[in-house]
Amino acid sequence: xxxxxxxxxxxxxxxxxxxxxxxxxxxGFRLINFDFIFGDYSPVxxxxxxxxxxxxxxxxxxxxxxxxxxxxxxxxxxxxxxxQGRLVRMIRFATESLTGIPSIIYGLFGAVFFVTTxxxxxxxxxxxxxxxxxxxxxxxxxxxxxxxxxPPAYRxxxxxxxxxxxxxxxxxILPSAMPGILSGIILSMGRxxxxxxxxxxxxxxxxxxxxSIFSSARTLTVHSYLVTQESGDIELAxxxxxxxxxxxxxxxxxxxxxxxxxxxxxx
Amino acid sequence: MPSPxxxxxxxxxxxxxxxxxxxxxxxxxxxxxxALLSVISLLLIIGFxxxxxxxxxxxxxxxxxxxxxxxxxxxxxxxxxIFPMIVASIFATFGALIIGVPIGLFTAIFLAEIAPxxxxxxxxxxxxxxxxxxxxxYGVFGLAIIVPFLQNNLGLAKGQSLLAVIIVLAIMMLPTxxxxxxxxxxxxPKTYRxxxxxxxxxxxxxxxxxxxxxxxxGIMAAIVLGLxxxxxxxxxxxxxxxxxxxxxxxxxxxxxxxxxxxALEMGYAFGTHQEMLFATGIVLFSFILLLNxxxxxxxxxxxx
Amino acid sequence: MGFFRKTTIGLLVLSLAAVLTACGNNNxxxxxxxxxxxxxxxxxxxxxxxxxxxxxxxKYKEKNENVNIEVNQIGSSAGITNATSGVSEIGMxxxxxxxxxxxxxNETIVAYDGIVVVTHPTNNVKDLTMExxxxxxxxxxxxxxxxxxxxxxxxxxxxxxxxxSRDAFQEIVGYTSGELIRNSxxxxxxxxxxTTVATNKHAVGFISFEYIDDTIxxxxxxxxxxxxxxxxxxxxxxxxxxxxxxxxxNLSQAGQQFIDYILSPDGQAIVSEAGAIPVN
Numbered sequence: 099x100x101x102x103x104x105x106x107x108x109x110x111x112x113x114x115x116x117x118x119x120x121x122x123x124x125x126g127f128r129l130i131n132f133d134f135i136f137g138d139y140s141p142v143x144x145x146x147x148x149x150x151x152x153x154x155x156x157x158x159x160x161x162x163x164x165x166x167x168x169x170x171x172x173x174x175x176x177x178x179x180x181x182q183g184r185l186v187r188m189i190r191f192a193t194e195s196l197t198g199i200p201s202i203i204y205g206l207f208g209a210v211f212f213v214t215t216x217x218x219x220x221x222x223x224x225x226x227x228x229x230x231x232x233x234x235x236x237x238x239x240x241x242x243x244x245x246x247x248x249p250p251a252y253r254x255x256x257x258x259x260x261x262x263x264x265x266x267x268x269x270x271i272l273p274s275a276m277p278g279i280l281s282g283i284i285l286s287m288g289r290x291x292x293x294x295x296x297x298x299x300x301x302x303x304x305x306x307x308x309x310s311i312f313s314s315a316r317t318l319t320v321h322s323y324l325v326t327q328e329s330g331d332i333e334l335a336x337x338x339x340x341x342x343x344x345x346x347x348x349x350x351x352x353x354x355x356x357x358x359x360x361x362x363x364x365x
Numbered sequence: 366m367p368s369p370x371x372x373x374x375x376x377x378x379x380x381x382x383x384x385x386x387x388x389x390x391x392x393x394x395x396x397x398x399x400a401l402l403s404v405i406s407l408l409l410i411i412g413f414x415x416x417x418x419x420x421x422x423x424x425x426x427x428x429x430x431x432x433x434x435x436x437x438x439x440x441x442x443x444x445x446x447i448f449p450m451i452v453a454s455i456f457a458t459f460g461a462l463i464i465g466v467p468i469g470l471f472t473a474i475f476l477a478e479i480a481p482x483x484x485x486x487x488x489x490x491x492x493x494x495x496x497x498x499x500x501x502x503y504g505v506f507g508l509a510i511i512v513p514f515l516q517n518n519l520g521l522a523k524g525q526s527l528l529a530v531i532i533v534l535a536i537m538m539l540p541t542x543x544x545x546x547x548x549x550x551x552x553x554p555k556t557y558r559x560x561x562x563x564x565x566x567x568x569x570x571x572x573x574x575x576x577x578x579x580x581x582x583g584i585m586a587a588i589v590l591g592l593x594x595x596x597x598x599x600x601x602x603x604x605x606x607x608x609x610x611x612x613x614x615x616x617x618x619x620x621x622x623x624x625x626x627x628a629l630e631m632g633y634a635f636g637t638h639q640e641m642l643f644a645t646g647i648v649l650f651s652f653i654l655l656l657n658x659x660x661x662x663x664x665x666x667x668x669x
Numbered sequence: 670m671g672f673f674r675k676t677t678i679g680l681l682v683l684s685l686a687a688v689l690t691a692c693g694n695n696n697x698x699x700x701x702x703x704x705x706x707x708x709x710x711x712x713x714x715x716x717x718x719x720x721x722x723x724x725x726x727x728k729y730k731e732k733n734e735n736v737n738i739e740v741n742q743i744g745s746s747a748g749i750t751n752a753t754s755g756v757s758e759i760g761m762x763x764x765x766x767x768x769x770x771x772x773x774x775n776e777t778i779v780a781y782d783g784i785v786v787v788t789h790p791t792n793n794v795k796d797l798t799m800e801x802x803x804x805x806x807x808x809x810x811x812x813x814x815x816x817x818x819x820x821x822x823x824x825x826x827x828x829x830x831x832x833x834s835r836d837a838f839q840e841i842v843g844y845t846s847g848e849l850i851r852n853s854x855x856x857x858x859x860x861x862x863x864t865t866v867a868t869n870k871h872a873v874g875f876i877s878f879e880y881i882d883d884t885i886x887x888x889x890x891x892x893x894x895x896x897x898x899x900x901x902x903x904x905x906x907x908x909x910x911x912x913x914x915x916x917x918x919n920l921s922q923a924g925q926q927f928i929d930y931i932l933s934p935d936g937q938a939i940v941s942e943a944g945a946i947p948v949n
Contacts, residue, residue, distance in 0.1 A: 100569050104471050107471030108471070108475040108480065111491075114536055115492075115495045118495075121506055121510060140727060171400070172399045172402065174396050175393075179393055179396055192406075192407040194657065194660075195654070198590075198597075199410065200599065200624065202599040205631075206414055206627065207410045207413055215413075231406045262385050262388075263389060264389055292497060292500065293499075298628070299628075299632075302713075304741055305740075313739065319501045322501050326501075326861075327604070327857060327858045328859065328860040328861070329860040330861060330867070332505060332864075335501075342502065349497070439830070439846045440831065441836075441845075508864075512868075522821070522869075524869070607854040609855060630830060632743040632744050633743070633744035633746050633830070634747070
């Protein structure tokens with residue numbers, strides 16, 4: 099009986115996925131064509147989504163440019179430099195708390211801090227800075243995990259050769275932790291692509307090609323939300339959904355691929 | 366025997382060593398600073414949200430008690446009571462737990478203990494994808510499928526309901542519970558299983574009497590994380606909740622959880638109304654901090 | 670293991686590129702706005718006016734390529750606030766301004782719009798008096814039977830607090846936010862109300878004329894059909910102006926030209942094409 103229940107639960111989980119993804123593809127696939135993806139947006143009909151794709155790419159690039167170095171260096175500090183103690187516990191508590199904060203709270207914070215206080219206005223940059231804080235804990239955690247897997251012998255060997263701690267870090271530790279770090283970065287991309295509430299409150303909803311990172315614009319997820327909300331166009335929302343799911347799928351697969359491939363190369 | 370290095374070379378080495386020292390020191394400081402940025406961000410977030418949200422109670426004479434326990438939310442008339450939303454959030458989250466936890470947990474057990482390798486290899490990426498699907502799409506799906514389904518099959522006047530929210534949230538918390546619980550179960554040492562099986566226990570008996578209890582703290586963490594995901598979810602919920610301002614008394618009532626109140630009105634709000642939405646954020650935040658605290662307690666227990 | 674170094678260099682190059690593009694664009698913007706007729710016009714406000722503004726902006730940009738128009742649909746109240754504070758050059762409102770909002774703002778009526786009460790196509794109630802509308806939305810009447818329809822519960826769908834359409838509707842029908850029936854579904858946006866009503870045979874809601882299509886049935890009020898002519902002849906009373914509001918000192922030359930364009934015959938043609946009602 100219990101065994102059956104276990105099989106059934108797993109079946110249910112997969113079924114839910116198949117139904118949701120299947121439904122999104124079924125509803126939206128008719129709209130997918132070259133013009134839809136690479137065309138400019140127009141308020142009439144279903145409109146192209148190229149501006150939203152560009153906006154999404156902007157937010158990914160900017161937030162990762164900021165979050166990646168900070169995240170990696172934080173992890174290096176926590177794993178390689180810090181002595182266990184109050185300070186480290188505090189930093190750990192902070193990163194863990196950041197992970198748990200719902201994105202709507204990040205949105206509120208972004209709206210009052212980046213948009214209003216720093217006078218960035220509803221803009222791609224304000225959204226990207228908000229996203230930076232959202233993905234920071236992800237990068238820190240995955241990098242820490244990756245650093246933990248580097249065998250202590252590597253460090254000892256390198257240091258014994260007379261290198262400084264920094265040289266060891268740069269030439270030995272980070273390169274061997276690279277696969278883990280990279281998959282962390284890719285995971286963060288997924289998080290950014292999927293984010294909506296925080297972006298909605300910080301980047302605004304302008305449906306046009308952004309002409310700089312100080313423009314207000316809408317990402318794919320926000321577009322999908324707004325067309326459902328505003329025009330009730332489920333087909334369009336689903337078509338945008340297909341693009342999103344494909345992006346997430348590609349990101350997931352490349353994360354797996356990279357960590358496997360580079361792992362082999364390294365050890 | 367004269368030294369192989371000239372005096373100048375020795376001085377040079379000294380200098381370069383010094384430079385290395387400075388660089389070492391500087392980089393250690395830089396790394397510390399980066400690590401502290403998380404702390405600073407957290408403080409900024411708490412500071413700004415609380416500053417904005419506390420303002421009406423401190424400077425404008427609104428009563429916090431009336432805010433928490435007030436039944437009316439009519440911003441244009443200066444009435445700000447969020448009790449129905451707090452109740453809605455709690456009901457929705459626990460409802461989702463009741464459905465999501467058993468399914469998620471059983472799936473995790475299945476993946477870790479029972480599934481043939483080939484099947485596990487197929488399901489794991491599926492769960493990963495389920496975790497990655499943007500929440501908006503769950504909302505779109507809920508609005509287009511779950512809401513009409515409830516409406517037609519339960520004979521309801523409206524499908525936008527607490528039940529619809531619960532179903533959507535249960536689906537959304539599944540991947541979190543499955544992945545965290547699976548890791549915890551896999552971490553149980555093999556000797557536990559072997560010992561139990563050697564004593565003549567069945568595989569299922571071993572799983573439920575030995576493995577699962579041994580992974581208890583990890584499983585609890587999975588549940589708390591799923592809870593966090595559910596209580597904070599916004600964009601999926603806003604599309605299926607109906608957003609009515611009543612105190613929910615049954616599963617078929619349409620509700621407005623805390624998160625959707627913020628997202629629904631933030632764009633429109635200014636002045637006191639906007640500050641009250643930040644105050645709503647504080648309440649939500651307090652729930653999350655409470656959960657984090659519980660999680661930390663579970664973690665430290667597990668460590669022992 | 671050159672991998673790490675390559676990644677670092679790659680990241681550096683990328684960041685440099687990003688900074689450069691950002692700066693470059695900024696300079697461009699600066700130049701553009703200084704020569705007057707070009708630059709970015711930022712517009713924000715009503716979600717009812719928004720689609721219309723987008724359509725007009727689209728046509729306008731075809732003719733004036735150096736102009737960029739940002740339309741942010743964030744609701745009437747927020748749009749008015751933004752215009753007052755200077756965050757946006759122009760604010761959009763789908764309701765008349767309140768006394769306290771009028772300070773220092775210039776209003777331009779760019780179109781009129783009707784609000785129509787809608788139900789599911791299968792609902793056989795097709796005509797209501799204004800009093801009945803009020804009774805429905807305040808919860809005095811809760812079953813379609815009481816209005817001559819089938820015996821089923823009424824599900825009221827309203828817009829959110831702060832929406833211009835909701836304010837205008839409540840003012841004309843004559844009830845306040847506090848009186849709105851509590852268990853009404855609150856939907857943000859005209860489209861959301863339309864889909865909700867189109868998929869629920871119990872439901873009743875109100876939307877802007879622009880959103881009317883055959884998925885929903887439109888109701889007569891006091892026997893008068895919801896059409897543009899009836900609004901113009903003042904027979905149909907559920908109507909409101911679409912306003913552009915701005916502060917004199919914030920309006921650029923480009924912004925003024927855009928407003929002029931909307932009021933021109935070309936602009937007004939787009940207005941009626943979009944389902945709203947031209948000003949003249």
